Amino acid sequence: MTLRGAIAWRALGTNVATVVVSLGVTTAAVYVVQDRAGVSDASTLYLLAVAVVAYLRGSWAAIGAAIGAFLTYNFLFLPPRFTFVVSDPQHILTLILLLMVGGGIGWLTGLQRDQAQRSSRQEHEARALFGVSRAIASAKRMSDAMPILVAALTADARMTRVWIGLGSTWAQEQVVATSDPVAVPPASGPHSVRRPGADAGQPAWVRLSPPGPPSGHRDNLSLFRLELTDGETTLGSLWAARDPRLGSPTAEETRLLAAAADQIGQGIVRDRLSEQATEVEVARRSEDLKAALLDSVSHDLRTPLSTIRATAGSLADPNLDLPRDEQRAMAREIDAEADRLSLLVSGLLDMTRIEGGALHPTREPIPVSEILQPALHRARTSLGIRQVEVDLPDVLPPVAVDPVLANQVIDNLLENVARHTAADVRVQISAVPDGEAVRVRVEDAGPGVPDDALGHLFEKFYRVPSRRGTARPGTGLGLAVVKGMVEAMGGSVGASPSHLGGLAIDVWLPIAAEPELPAEAPA
Amino acid sequence: MTERRANILLVEDDDRTRRAVAANLEGHGYGVRAAADGEEALVLWELRRPDLILLDLGLPGIDGIGVLRRVRRDATTPVIVLSARGEERDKVEALDDGADDYLAKPFGMAELHARVRAALRRTLVTGIDPDGVLEIGSLRLDPERRLVTVAGSDVHLTPREYELLKVLLANAGRVVTRGRLLRAVWGTAYAGEGHYLHVYMGQIRRKLAAADPNGNLSDLFIAEPGVGYRVRGGEPKAEDS
Numbered sequence: 001m002t003l004r005g006a007i008a009w010r011a012l013g014t015n016v017a018t019v020v021v022s023l024g025v026t027t028a029a030v031y032v033v034q035d036r037a038g039v040s041d042a043s044t045l046y047l048l049a050v051a052v053v054a055y056l057r058g059s060w061a062a063i064g065a066a067i068g069a070f071l072t073y074n075f076l077f078l079p080p081r082f083t084f085v086v087s088d089p090q091h092i093l094t095l096i097l098l099l100m101v102g103g104g105i106g107w108l109t110g111l112q113r114d115q116a117q118r119s120s121r122q123e124h125e126a127r128a129l130f131g132v133s134r135a136i137a138s139a140k141r142m143s144d145a146m147p148i149l150v151a152a153l154t155a156d157a158r159m160t161r162v163w164i165g166l167g168s169t170w171a172q173e174q175v176v177a178t179s180d181p182v183a184v185p186p187a188s189g190p191h192s193v194r195r196p197g198a199d200a201g202q203p204a205w206v207r208l209s210p211p212g213p214p215s216g217h218r219d220n221l222s223l224f225r226l227e228l229t230d231g232e233t234t235l236g237s238l239w240a241a242r243d244p245r246l247g248s249p250t251a252e253e254t255r256l257l258a259a260a261a262d263q264i265g266q267g268i269v270r271d272r273l274s275e276q277a278t279e280v281e282v283a284r285r286s287e288d289l290k291a292a293l294l295d296s297v298s299h300d301l302r303t304p305l306s307t308i309r310a311t312a313g314s315l316a317d318p319n320l321d322l323p324r325d326e327q328r329a330m331a332r333e334i335d336a337e338a339d340r341l342s343l344l345v346s347g348l349l350d351m352t353r354i355e356g357g358a359l360h361p362t363r364e365p366i367p368v369s370e371i372l373q374p375a376l377h378r379a380r381t382s383l384g385i386r387q388v389e390v391d392l393p394d395v396l397p398p399v400a401v402d403p404v405l406a407n408q409v410i411d412n413l414l415e416n417v418a419r420h421t422a423a424d425v426r427v428q429i430s431a432v433p434d435g436e437a438v439r440v441r442v443e444d445a446g447p448g449v450p451d452d453a454l455g456h457l458f459e460k461f462y463r464v465p466s467r468r469g470t471a472r473p474g475t476g477l478g479l480a481v482v483k484g485m486v487e488a489m490g491g492s493v494g495a496s497p498s499h500l501g502g503l504a505i506d507v508w509l510p511i512a513a514e515p516e517l518p519a520e521a522p523a
Numbered sequence: 524m525t526e527r528r529a530n531i532l533l534v535e536d537d538d539r540t541r542r543a544v545a546a547n548l549e550g551h552g553y554g555v556r557a558a559a560d561g562e563e564a565l566v567l568w569e570l571r572r573p574d575l576i577l578l579d580l581g582l583p584g585i586d587g588i589g590v591l592r593r594v595r596r597d598a599t600t601p602v603i604v605l606s607a608r609g610e611e612r613d614k615v616e617a618l619d620d621g622a623d624d625y626l627a628k629p630f631g632m633a634e635l636h637a638r639v640r641a642a643l644r645r646t647l648v649t650g651i652d653p654d655g656v657l658e659i660g661s662l663r664l665d666p667e668r669r670l671v672t673v674a675g676s677d678v679h680l681t682p683r684e685y686e687l688l689k690v691l692l693a694n695a696g697r698v699v700t701r702g703r704l705l706r707a708v709w710g711t712a713y714a715g716e717g718h719y720l721h722v723y724m725g726q727i728r729r730k731l732a733a734a735d736p737n738g739n740l741s742d743l744f745i746a747e748p749g750v751g752y753r754v755r756g757g758e759p760k761a762e763d764s
Contacts, residue, residue: 335632338629339631342629364717364718364721365718365721365722366718366721367722367725369728370724370725370746373728373742373745373746374746374747377742377745378745398721398722402749403717403746403748403749406748407746408748517719520681520683
């Protein structure tokens with residue numbers, strides 16, 4: 001006997017039991033009313049029983065109950081009693097009425113019941129479908145909606161578990177969502193596949209028995225698979241597993257699963273498109289950025305070059321008889337522009353080393369004063385008459401840095417001050433221990449920068465817009481190099497308004513372990 | 524300048540740079556011989572025995588280091604190395620092999636003149652004091668008595684500090700590499716311990732500064748990061764234009 005047969009037999013058994021019980025109760029009532037209370041004909045009570053059976057078990061059970069009532073009443077109550085013989089013609093009419101009215105009531109009530117059940121199922125299906133659509137629509141990405149979907153489908157399609165596998169063939173699929181993360185989804189073995197576009201008369205599911213271990217039957221579940229496609233190629237499958245005693249999914253359940261599979265397929269396509277769009281967008285932006293940087297660099301390289309060429313051309317022109325003073329001024333111009341160019345090229349090379357990971361800083365314990373001293377010495381020409389105060393505490397731990405890089409960091413900071421402040425502003429350099437680092441601050445009484453520029457100062461090629469809307473002269477690399485070098489040495493940088501009125505740049509350099517020195521007796 | 528016109532050997536393989544620098548130095552009264560490669564440089568060195576050599580390190584054929592070693596076998600003639608930026612190792616190698624100073628390309632002419640003057644001055648100053656007393660500005664180091672004074676008052680240095688100061692003063696006008704200082708003061712085994720120098724130089728600076736309220740000695744020794752120390756020459760300040 002098949003499982004489906006067992007279910008049918010069980011339904012039949014329930015129907016028979018309902019009919020027997022209701023007829024039994026009615027017969028007892030008829031006996032009381034008719035034989036004890038003396039009412040001549042209580043057969044209409046059976047109509048009530050038929051109606052109850054119709055309501056509980058549907059039309060066919062009700063017709064069965066009507067026939068049962070016909071036979072029972074005839075056998076038990078119509079003389080001659082305990083035979084199926086009917087002596088009184090009036091009783092024949094009663095019996096026929098009982099059979100026909102009972103059958104009619106039962107049929108109609110049963111239809112009503114089936115209708116109500118169908119609309120309830122439709123409502124359920126509609127709600128489930130709506131749930132699927134909403135889960136997909138409200139999630140940003142299909143992958144976010146999948147866990148919700150498989151859980152909803154498990155409940156709505158009466159499945160033990162539901163999962164989604166992606167892959168070009170169903171045997172190579174990777175499970176991307178499952179309603180039961182503990183269970184290992186079977187990856188091969190016999191299963192049923194939905195036949196797309198099956199006519200109403202045909203079974204919606206076709207059983208496949210591909211080669212391979214029947215792992216799907218390890219926990220004795222029936223497997224159902226619906227293909228996920230983008231319309232052309234197979235993307236993967238929607239799998240559902242249920243108790244075999246439930247049979248194949250009903251038409252409603254099949255529609256629900258099919259609708260879900262369609263939507264999942266479309267959602268995956270949508271995801272892929274949006275990923276591609278994002279990649280394209282990222283690539284475009286990075287191209288834009290590169291183009292902007294290239295523009296900026298080529299502008300910065302060309303400007304001094306055009307000055308140099310124009311000036312040198314004038315100096316070399318035999319038709320130009322320039323006074324000696326003017327010739328000198330022009331030569332100085334060339335020298336200054338070449339210097340600017342040199343600074344820019346150095347900055348670009350530094351930036352390339354930083355970004356290319358070619359910076360391999362050593363770490364030596366160095367007193368901060370030994371970093372500041374040579375940098376200040378080198379910067380004395382560019383700082384000119386600016387009054388530079390150096391404020392170091394008597395006891396300051398040494399920092400663990402690369403001496404060359406640390407010096408260049410301070411060089412760049414001083415260069416920055418020299419470039420962006422008036423020739424006579426106060427400059428203050430201070431250092432204090434700050435946690436695991438020494439904070440070195442270079443600040444000035446210059447014009448400072450707007451607050452919203454502070455956060456951008458360390459960006460490559462960023463220049464503070466001046467009040468006239470034009471960029472201030474500078475390479476836009478000095479502070480970016482500072483940041484790159486300091487971070488390569490394990491430190492960090494910051495910018496804030498200075499108490500002197502201008503800009504304060506902070507550099508945190510990691511504190512070194514006290515250096516071990518060979519012992520020596522004081523002289 | 525000097526009574527006698529100083530002769531400079533310029534070794535540089537780039538024609539334009541060589542021509543421009545040679546013309547400039549000649550314009551400032553130096554006698555200039557220029558060579559475009561190592562072989563030519565050594566021929567000119569043998570023929571002319573210049574007072575100073577400006578030596579580009581990246582030369583075709585015999586390279587700058589080769590020329591320098593050959594020159595150092597015979598003489599202590601000051602050598603200023605011209606090197607591209609970032610070639611720290613070549614620079615240090617050249618200084619360890621006896622170069623006096625270095626100048627990173629691209630350099631300005633003012634910077635070049637300052638270095639040339641400082642290097643030439645050193646040849647005139649060294650070996651003047653028969654007792655070996657080393658003196659720069661108000662700082663005086665007397666090796667006979669192991670005594671260091673600033674403007675006449677004693678400065679107490681530890682033995683290592685004293686040795687370090689002595690090596691530096693003996694090399695006035697030059698760049699002394701970290702390796703040379705460490706070897707001279709602590710011994711060859713310590714040539715890699717660069718951080719000793721940072722600490723000891725900090726201490727020497729502090730002690731000198733305490734004895735020198737005017738700050739005349741504040742930039743006596745300039746650290747050349749990753750290379751060593753540049754020691755100011757023996758003449759009064761303001762040599763840098």
